[in-house]
Amino acid sequence: MEQSASREIELATASTNNEDQNTQKDADISGGNEIINDDLVIEISKIVKRTEFQLLEDCRIYKLPRFLRKWNEEAYTPQVISIGPFHHKNPRVKAMEEHKERYFRSFMKRSERNFEYLVGTVREMEERIRGCYEVTIDLTSDSFVKMILLDACFILELLFRRSSLSLTSHDDPMVVEPRASAVMVDLLLFENQLPFFVIVKLQQLAFPSLSDALFFKNIFSYFDVFTDNIQYRQPNPSAKIGHFTDLLRTFMLPSHEDLPERVIEHPKLLYSATKLHKAGVKFKPGNSERSFEIKFERGVLRIPKLEIRGVTEVVTRNVMALEQTRYIENAHFTDYFVFMDYLINSRKDVNLLVKKKILVNYLGDNNAVMSMINNLNKGIVSETARVDYVKLYKELNGFYEKSWHRWMATLKNEYFSTPWRFASTVAAIILLLLTFIQTTTSLFKKG
Numbered sequence: 001m002e003q004s005a006s007r008e009i010e011l012a013t014a015s016t017n018n019e020d021q022n023t024q025k026d027a028d029i030s031g032g033n034e035i036i037n038d039d040l041v042i043e044i045s046k047i048v049k050r051t052e053f054q055l056l057e058d059c060r061i062y063k064l065p066r067f068l069r070k071w072n073e074e075a076y077t078p079q080v081i082s083i084g085p086f087h088h089k090n091p092r093v094k095a096m097e098e099h100k101e102r103y104f105r106s107f108m109k110r111s112e113r114n115f116e117y118l119v120g121t122v123r124e125m126e127e128r129i130r131g132c133y134e135v136t137i138d139l140t141s142d143s144f145v146k147m148i149l150l151d152a153c154f155i156l157e158l159l160f161r162r163s164s165l166s167l168t169s170h171d172d173p174m175v176v177e178p179r180a181s182a183v184m185v186d187l188l189l190f191e192n193q194l195p196f197f198v199i200v201k202l203q204q205l206a207f208p209s210l211s212d213a214l215f216f217k218n219i220f221s222y223f224d225v226f227t228d229n230i231q232y233r234q235p236n237p238s239a240k241i242g243h244f245t246d247l248l249r250t251f252m253l254p255s256h257e258d259l260p261e262r263v264i265e266h267p268k269l270l271y272s273a274t275k276l277h278k279a280g281v282k283f284k285p286g287n288s289e290r291s292f293e294i295k296f297e298r299g300v301l302r303i304p305k306l307e308i309r310g311v312t313e314v315v316t317r318n319v320m321a322l323e324q325t326r327y328i329e330n331a332h333f334t335d336y337f338v339f340m341d342y343l344i345n346s347r348k349d350v351n352l353l354v355k356k357k358i359l360v361n362y363l364g365d366n367n368a369v370m371s372m373i374n375n376l377n378k379g380i381v382s383e384t385a386r387v388d389y390v391k392l393y394k395e396l397n398g399f400y401e402k403s404w405h406r407w408m409a410t411l412k413n414e415y416f417s418t419p420w421r422f423a424s425t426v427a428a429i430i431l432l433l434l435t436f437i438q439t440t441t442s443l444f445k446k447g
Contacts, residue, residue, distance in 0.1 A: 059132040059195045059196070059197065059242040059243070060132060060325075061084065061191070061195070061243060062190070062325045062326075063086060063135055063191060064325075065325075067379050068321055068324060068379045071378045072313070072317060075314045075318070076189060076190060076191060076317065076318065076321065077090075078090070078092075078192045079092070079093075079185075080093060080096060080179060080182040080183050080186050081099075081100075081154075081183055081186050081192075082096070082186075082192060083155070083186070083187060083192045083193060083194055084133075084147075084151065084191075084192060084193050085139060085144070086191045086192065087191065088147060097150075099154075099174065100150045100151065100153075100154045101150065103153065103154045103157040103158065103174075104149075104150050104153045104157070106157055107154075107156060107157040107160075107206070110160075110206070110207070111205075111206035111207070112205075112206060112207065112208065118149060118153075118202060118205065118206070119145060121201065121202070121205060122145045122149050122152075122198070123145050125198065126141060126148075128195075129144075129148060129195055129198060130144070132195045132242075148194065148198060151194055152194055152198050152202050155187065155194070155199055156199065156202060158174060158183070158222075162218070162221070162222050163218045163222075181225070181311065184222065184223065185311045185314055188315050188319075189318050190245055190321045193244060193245060195243060196241045196243050196244070196246070196247065200215075203215055212237075216234050216235060217234070219244075219247065220232050220251060223251075225309065225311065226248060227248075229291070229305060229307070230251060230252060230291055232251075233255065236255060236256065239256070245318055245319060245322050246322060246326070248315070249322060249327075253291070253292075253332055253333070254293075259330070259332065260387055260388045260389075261386075261387045262329070262384040262385060262386055262387060263385060263387050263390060264383070264384055265384070265385050266382060267385060267389070267394065268393065269339065269342035269343065269393045269397065270342075270397050271396065271397065271400045272343060272344065272346065272349050273349040274349050274352055276396060276399075276400055277352055279399060280299055280399070281296075281299060281300075281301050281396070281399060281400075282300045282301065283301050283352065283353065283356040283358060284300055284301070284302050284303075284358075285302070285303065285304070285305045285356070285358050286302040286304040286305070287302070291304055291336070292304065292332060294336075294339065294388075294389070294392060296395050296399075301396070303353075303358045304358075305357065305358060305360060306358065306359055306360070307360040308360065308361050308362060308363055309362045312372070313372050316376060317376065320333060320337065320380060324380065324381065328381070329383055329384055330384075331382060331383075335382075335386050335389055337373070337377060338380070338382065339389060339392075340373050341373055341374055341376065341377050344369075344373045345374075346370065347366050347367055347370055349370070350366040350367075350370050354366065
């Protein structure tokens with residue numbers, strides 16, 4: 001018994017010693033890992049401690065997804081001036097920082113508030129402004145506030161100078177082409193934006209006598225290349241406008257109450273412009289004040305006039321990118337260019353639409369227009385469609401598929417398209433009838 005008890009004590013002691021040794025080894029290993037992982041722990045702690053800004057519902061400024069950007073990188077990248085943080089450090093636009101400061105000095109000479117007050121105002125809004133951007137902005141508070149203030153004041157000063165002809169100087173690089181147009185386009189780029197509420201707030205503080213109505217009208221007039229064919233309507237006070245890209249889209253669409261209903265349907269127009277034309281569809285420029293209202297009545301398809309300029313693709317792509325990220329369920333702007341893509345499959349389709357004055361081609365090359373229209377919708381996703389477009393597609397497809405329409409159109413185009421053809425066709429018919437009558441008469445006489 002004593003030997004058995006002694007043996008148990010030895011085993012217990014050995015077990016305890018082994019546990020102590022294992023514990024020491026774990027401690028040594030742990031201690032080594034702590035030393036090895038010090039840098040990683042510090043790096044991760046920065047992530048944990050970093051302030052997270054809640055994205056605002058009424059103002060979201062995104063980095064463009066790669067699946068959209070890859071189709072035309074340059075169309076989404078500012079060429080002359082950066083606005084906001086996404087392209088702030090781009091060396092291509094660094095030269096414009098000096099012009100921003102020059103405009104800021106001019107702005108402050110007219111402002112009814114001193115710059116200290118405006119700095120304080122932007123600083124009070126800093127958290128809200130940061131919350132508009134999809135990604136965390138790696139700028140100190142001072143650098144961020146300075147950037148926002150200079151960018152906003154540059155925009156306001158630019159709008160003021162454009163609306164005041166007496167202040168427009170041909171010595172100002174901002175009004176000399178092609179830079180003036182390049183700046184205007186850059187201010188509409190999807191990633192190159194300031195929250196609109198910042199611009200409005202500084203405008204109201206610096207120049208309280210300027211009404212909101214006149215302020216919006218000045219913006220509308222500044223972007224006249226894109227708003228020239230649109231009747232001006234001041235946005236509804238309750239409309240939530242995120243930034244300039246959003247505002248341009250708002251100008252182009254009817255009021256919220258007049259927007260067409262949408263359905264979860266993916267219709268397709270199966271026939272191009274030339275095919276529809278050969279089937280008897282007549283094309284005429286639309287006379288509606290609404291940019292994208294297309295009507296098909298009594299065989300006549302009315303489409304609003306579209307002017308194609310060198311900057312059309314850039315601006316169109318950026319507004320469509322906005323709809324892909326912000327208005328995917330209400331992509332009215334995208335709907336129109338999807339329709340045009342269906343309509344144009346060859347240079348002949350462009351030729352027809354130019355001839356009918358539906359397309360105004362300032363590019364001078366109809367092949368370039370075809371390529372632009374056909375490439376706009378690459379990577380684009382549609383979740384819903386305008387109910388009036390769904391009806392339109394069905395009516396156009398049905399019209400083409402009725403053989404009677406194609407037969408009548410062929411008869412008209414081949415035999416009645418010109419006075420000479422008409423006359424010769426009528427003469428041939430008369431001759432045919434006379435021959436038939438003569439033959440019939442002869443048969444009766446023989447009988």
